[in-house]
Amino acid sequence: MPALVSHLSSMTQRTVRDKFACLTQMATILNLEKVSEILDFWGENSGLMTWRLTPAEVRRVLGLRVDFKPEAIAALKLIYSGLDVAISQTQFTKAQF
Secondary structure, eight states: OHHHHHHHHHHOSSOOHHHHHHHHHHHHHHTOSSGGGGGGTSGGGGTTOOOOSOHHHHHHHHHTOTTSOHHHHHTOOOEETTEEOOOOGGGOOGGGO
């Protein structure tokens, strides 16, 4: 992965590192065993990792998993920049992602 990022970075003036960080975070979310596991990586548990995805984007990615219940996703308390972000389940659908 680092070699790919380096190669693509040399081909463009735009930063691809941030885009790959987003993709890596999406892959992490899609590989979770259950919805609540995101809390092991989010907020105070994120360690040195800086999340590039917003709470809304995290919910949309979680919503791509057909085995995750929408109610469980909507019930997540994701804190972003010190704010509790409440997002209605009906605001985001797979088609909007």
